[in-house]
Amino acid sequence: MPELPELNPVIHGKLRLALLSLLSGVEEAEFTWLRAKTGSTDGNLGAQLLKLEEAGYVTIEKKFVQRKPQTLYRMTEAGREALTEYVQALKQLLGAAIDA
Amino acid sequence: MTTNAEEQELRERLNLIETMIAEGRRSTESWGWSFVLWGMAYYVAIAWATWGHSALAWPVTMIAAGVLTGIFASRNSGKNPETTIGRAILAIWMAMGISTFLIMLSLSLSGRMELHGAVAFIGAMLGTANAASSIVLKWKMQFACAVAWWAAGVVGAFTSDTVTSIVFLAAIFFCQIVFGVYGMIAEAREHRLHQRNQGASHA
Numbered sequence: 001m002p003e004l005p006e007l008n009p010v011i012h013g014k015l016r017l018a019l020l021s022l023l024s025g026v027e028e029a030e031f032t033w034l035r036a037k038t039g040s041t042d043g044n045l046g047a048q049l050l051k052l053e054e055a056g057y058v059t060i061e062k063k064f065v066q067r068k069p070q071t072l073y074r075m076t077e078a079g080r081e082a083l084t085e086y087v088q089a090l091k092q093l094l095g096a097a098i099d100a
Numbered sequence: 101m102t103t104n105a106e107e108q109e110l111r112e113r114l115n116l117i118e119t120m121i122a123e124g125r126r127s128t129e130s131w132g133w134s135f136v137l138w139g140m141a142y143y144v145a146i147a148w149a150t151w152g153h154s155a156l157a158w159p160v161t162m163i164a165a166g167v168l169t170g171i172f173a174s175r176n177s178g179k180n181p182e183t184t185i186g187r188a189i190l191a192i193w194m195a196m197g198i199s200t201f202l203i204m205l206s207l208s209l210s211g212r213m214e215l216h217g218a219v220a221f222i223g224a225m226l227g228t229a230n231a232a233s234s235i236v237l238k239w240k241m242q243f244a245c246a247v248a249w250w251a252a253g254v255v256g257a258f259t260s261d262t263v264t265s266i267v268f269l270a271a272i273f274f275c276q277i278v279f280g281v282y283g284m285i286a287e288a289r290e291h292r293l294h295q296r297n298q299g300a301s302h303a
Contacts, residue, residue: 014116021117025124026181033181037123087117094110 005089008082010055015040015048020057020083023075028061031071049073057082124183130176132283134169139276141165146269159205166197189233196229216256219268223253226275241282245275 011017018038023029035045052058057079061072075083141161148157200222207213227249234242252271256264 012113014113017113018116018120021120022124025121026183027187029124029181037120083117087114090110090114090117094107094114 005092007089007093008086010051010057011082011086013048013051015044016052017086019045019048019052019073020075020079023058023073024080024083028072028074031073034073052079055079055082124181130284130287132280132285132287133172135276135280135283137168137172137280138165139272139280142272142276143269155208158208159201162201162204166201185236188236192229192232192236196225200225215261216264219256219264220253222268223249223251223256223271227253230275241279245279248275 011020015038019034022034022037031045031049034040034049035042038045040048049058049060053060055078057076059074059076061074063070063072141164145158145161148154148161203221204213204218207218227246229246230242230249231246234240234246248271252267255267259267
């Protein structure tokens with residue numbers, strides 16, 4: 001019997017999973033846009049994004065646009081690979097559950 | 101062994117991924133207004149060139165329309181992140197706009213501008229841009245506009261000055277003004293629907 005895959009704990013958190021999925025569809029996204037799409041609080045969102053950044057799954061760019069601070073998040077290649085592997089692992093686990 | 105509860109949890113994760121990817125890619129950008137604006141700009145340029153007999157009519161009106169489009173677009177773009185599809189559409193229309201402007205300006209300055217050739221060229225360019233956009237966006241209505249522009253270009257090559265002018269004016273009306281208003285209504289409807297769905301999911 002083949003061994004079941006482990007789910008990546010960094011991505012497995014619901015908010016972190018939602019954030020990576022959102023970022024996979026856009027070039028880059030602002031903090032405020034991510035907050036609106038996830039309905040999360042500033043503190044929680046910032047903490048989860050920091051974990052994704054520490055894992056090397058997102059990069060952060062801070063800049064000023066018309067004198068207003070703007071924080072932009074971009075998914076890295078490692079983040080894209082991790083999300084793809086996570087989806088494959090999920091499907092494999094679900095396949096195993098259906099077969100059981 | 102995966103239990104039913106765990107299986108349900110895994111399915112929820114998969115649904116979350118699909119929903120969020122679709123949400124990120126969902127374009128909330130509104131472009132219906134730009135079709136109306138450019139349709140009006142064409143009418144202004146035609147009226148100015150016809151009754152004002154000015155060689156500046158087309159270049160000045162087109163530059164003004166381009167500047168207005170840039171201002172309105174930059175105001176809207178800050179609200180949404182850039183997507184690959186959005187950039188592809190922008191690339192198509194920018195390339196079409198620059199090509200048309202350069203060729204029409206050159207023909208106008210060289211004194212070789214001629215009604216049938218101009219309508220055929222504009223019809224071909226707008227047909228190409230609308231067709232490419234409609235294929236990327238999977239929007240049949242826009243492809244119908246592309247067909248109408250191609251038809252206007254082809255008809256213009258065979259008919260009299262009067263018929264060519266009427267066909268061109270009709271194509272502007274249906275493919276710019278009517279299509280633009282239809283686009284604005286569709287965008288407003290989609291926006292309302294999305295807000296309602298978001299309200300339901302956050303409840």
